[in-house]
Amino acid sequence: MADRIEVGFKSGIRDALGEKTKKRIIDNLGLQVADVTTIEVYTVAGELTARELRRAAAGPLSDPVIQEFSINRAIAKKFDWLIEVGFRPGVTDNVGKTAREAIELLLGDKIGSRSISVHTSRQYLISGRITRADAGKIASGLLANDLIEHYHVVAADDFDFDAGMPAYVPQVAGKDEPQVARMDLTSLNAEALVKISQEKLLALNLEEMQAIARYYRDPAVIKARRKFGLDENTTDVELECLAQTWSEHCKHKIFNSRIEYTEGRDKREIDSLFKTYIKGSTAKIRKDKGRKDFCLSVFVDNAGIIKFNDDCNLVFKVETHNSPSALDPYGGALTGIVGVNRDPFGTGIGAKLIFNTDVFCFASPFHKKKLPPRILHPRRIYEGVREGVEHGGNKSGIPTINGSIVFDERYLGKPLVYCGTAGIIPARINGKPTHGKEIKPGDIIIMTGGRIGKDGIHGATFSSEELHEGSPVTAVQIGDPITQKKMTDFLLVARNRGLYRALTDNGAGGLSSSVGEMATYSGGCEIDLSLAPLKYAGLQPWEILVSEAQERMSLAVDPGKVDKFMALARKMGVEATVMGRFTGSGKFHVRYGEKTVACLDMDFLHNGVPQMKLKAKWKAPKNAEPTFAEPANLKKALSQMLARLNICSKESVVRQYDHEVQGGSVIKPMVGAQNDGPSDAGVVRPILESMEGVVVAHGICPRYSDIDTYHMTACAIDEAVRNAVAVGADLDHLAGLDNFCWCDPVQSDKTPDGEYKLAQLVRSNMAIYDYTTAYGVPCISGKDSMKNDYSIGRTKISVPPTLLYSVIGRIKDVRKSVTMDAKRPQDLIYILGETREELGGSEWFAQNNVIGNKVPQVDAKKAMKLYRALHKAIRAGLVASCHDCSDGGLGVALIETAFAGNLGMNIDLKDVPYRGKKRNDYVLFSETASRFVVTIHPKDQKRFEKCMAGNVMCEIGFVASDGLFQITGLSGKPVIKEKIGKLKDAWQTPLNF
């Protein structure tokens, strides 16, 4: 028996959600509806009395000033179509959970032995002349995601206006007793092994399956297993655990593979891209820096750690959550942000989180063509991802201070959702350094935070595959930022009191990964899955072990401190459970009750995966060169460029993220006279008593991958560094993170161009090495996501090879930082750096449907010299504004600088240091790297030029008070004259929804 409480707005009260929904129905689906109103529904199971239901409805569940409620009666009065959307069984229902807790508190002792559950759904009442099919389209195409939600569409004629909808409780059907399946892999042939991997969604290849089978043939292994009641059979717990631990997601098998790389006649062997180029470059940089090395923990923990000052360290990590976001944009992105929060939180002894970053790659939200099966419309992905990150970031109280959105049609198959988080951690707590991890045999394993459900099972293996027909629904999770916030509040107190020894997060692979990795510090572990707190009954042992249910951390606690730890958890309302202990046995030992369900050698679990051997072959593509002439109307061209999705304003997204919480905001995402210019980087003061700041910036330019990923990577690194330099970051204290999102680079029937794609990956890594060492900006952490393909039927869509390079750094005194907006009329405008005819892969060529071949190439030596000089000028207070030239080149950087300052500009293109074909459009829109537009007060001119001496630069005009943007072309004739307001409109309009 369950009861329904419905809550709606009183008449005359504006229903903002209803209005927003109406707008989306009209804008996104093109269906003309007259009105949409909403009703919140709470289905309460647990035998509440009529009086208790009334108290709940009138108390926490409704607002007496603006809302009315009904119990087991319809509140809906007038509509043409009613759509009710609720969660499917087992899907996280955060509001339902809060409602249950509120009712329990309200009833207090009177609750007795009753167990209450609350399930939420929402009714949309739609008025308008639409058909049933239209209503169905609204339900499935906009309001409900069939993967996680169920819905009912009811016509007014079919609706019982008294009783309303019947109460429905989405419950996970309980299964039988926990069971452990065993299978004998030792005698299976290749075909059978591959079949098992496919059927069980293990994502393991033949060699890996064979390595597992071999392990179970080893007589010594069998002998040891017999002691625990096991034999040569593999248990499902073991197989699943191996699949998670050995997944591409967790083990980075492609990055660690042995590659034979061919480029023309040159052939070389690369033993692990990761070791050779990424770890290799960081090791070299650290050695070169000597005593000035600021790295403290790189590549070994959940995030990288660098020094901030003598007392504090910074922790930074960026992750991707692409595959889940393709299936459920909101839940996928929400989980992405709260998931990456746990990385710095679970690094070293645990960090306080200070900011988030986000970078999204989507197809155009205005996509008109027919969608392949299982692909959501890019507009829906855009809005869902945006909202997921909004809820994840804002509700966690972490400011989102830097990001971007990149558009390309090839992100239709899989969107890329990069989420980053930084934290700060005292260098020492209770006298001990905080950046390492230590676990002793005998330490108790405690899991804390949320409960375990079927959500997120096979996330790690799923994201190690392309999106296909059988992609599992359970891989989708919905995060709960408040459960996590409560947990992190608690753990920071426990940390400062020294109540635990080490912690890590439960992310991909769940307990099998978190406890498995922690066990490497002590040399083994023993856990009992029957102790795990579950969301609902019926989970099998293997599911408990690999579930990726969110908001959980695993800890190692000194046995003498367990009582204090548990007491604090209880007091602060956070669930914590003893799961077992760390040992020095060399075994990953899992029990369910008294019975052993898995026992694997730690060495085999972590080091047993065979190294892949792959081939890469590079052949530079030859794209058609452009044939279009310089346009007669450059004003129109500039306007069109400003309206391009990769250039236009992202303010509507930025404003929906809290970028100021924690009180240390210095450089916001939007700056300038009207708070609407696009800033180059974010700056915050993490310690409010101090003027020291943290700088964060990023670079991403996937279009250049169509020409050469080596230069794409160089440009991304340069863009990240120059963005940081533009606001005043200290060049000697910058660290980077590499996040690769590639399409499958393993040659196969599905991927006939695998050798080329792998060569693209190799070249990208080579550039990482060359440019991070040249800039002295070490990678301290990173991640790769290698299967960003969509493959259903005959349609295959692969993302362009995409590297996000993020940098984190320091600025000694934030009062010296600089923003990108022009400040005063008569200030002088300079271009810093040479402009070359490098329009291959540029936005201008894309506007003209050409790719070209002359991709921007970075001269690291010249760039560093320029950056150092500029930094000196910024520190001396000589730079009024500074903006980097990136997408859309000089032309876009100039007009952005002008309208952000609400000021005009007079520019002479003849003065721009330029090499190449003499065309105004080329000078304006070339995307040559390592350039800035700066403005200087006339009184500072001499000192500024002295500072910059020896670098390519030139004064090209002045800031004007007349609000006109005027450019004189190469031939000396005016080529652009326009009001800044008009150009700003063009830039602000496209994504203003």
Added chain:
Amino acid sequence: MANKVKAMVLTGNGTNCEMEMAHACNLAGADKVDIVHISDLLFGEKRLADYNFLNLPGGFLDGDDLGSAKAGANRFLHAPIAGANDMLIEELLGFINTGGLILGVCNGFQLMVKLGLLPALGGNFTKQSTTLTFNDSGRFEDRWVYLKANPQSPCVFTKGQDRVYYPVRHGEGKFIPESSAILEDMEKKNLVVFQYSDAEGSVTMDYPANPNGSTNAISGICNETGRLFGLMPHPEAFLHRTNHPRWTREDLPEEGEGLAIFKNAVRFIQGKKF
């Protein structure tokens, strides 16, 4: 001798502006500033009676899952204090009766309104008579807004203030009174402390200067004694000039405009007999 200023900044269950709120109290010269987790109150380890300035910071109490601060208000109303016969609400009412100051910002303001602490006409502190609900835009927004202060207001926090500029960061900030009678009474008693205005100081209903469509552009209100004050914008987010969105282009004093509210509270307590 001046009274000691003892500030409590309450946190827990989704509150997230406690650090900057505490920093503001420190900068304003409070003698003691404690960030207190609500579990410390519920376990009787900290008592409101030991403080005279309660800060309710912004955040998302229980995720604002049932409407902003609704579940949070439910906790204040129905949570017992462990090991005592008291309920938390009784301790809170006791704090108010002994003359303590309460400042609620954003989610803290939402909490005060939903408990009935504001506007508390006729001194009834547990009857909700106004609300804060979804912005007309239907979206959460972070943007800076101008506020016009009511010089006639009894509010002790805003003495000497005229126009200020603070950020709003909320999705549910639209102020709605239960009836026009309530609104008239509030206005008659000058309980409307801040209204959204344009840059020139004229009160406005126009978006985005008025970011949420609040009735009569109301952005902050106080009770009849002026000791309880809540507002949607965040004064604690503007304690230093580098917080201002245009600090790189305008001449601004080193101290941010938000600090004055906390300084007024401190001065009031110091000068007041308890």
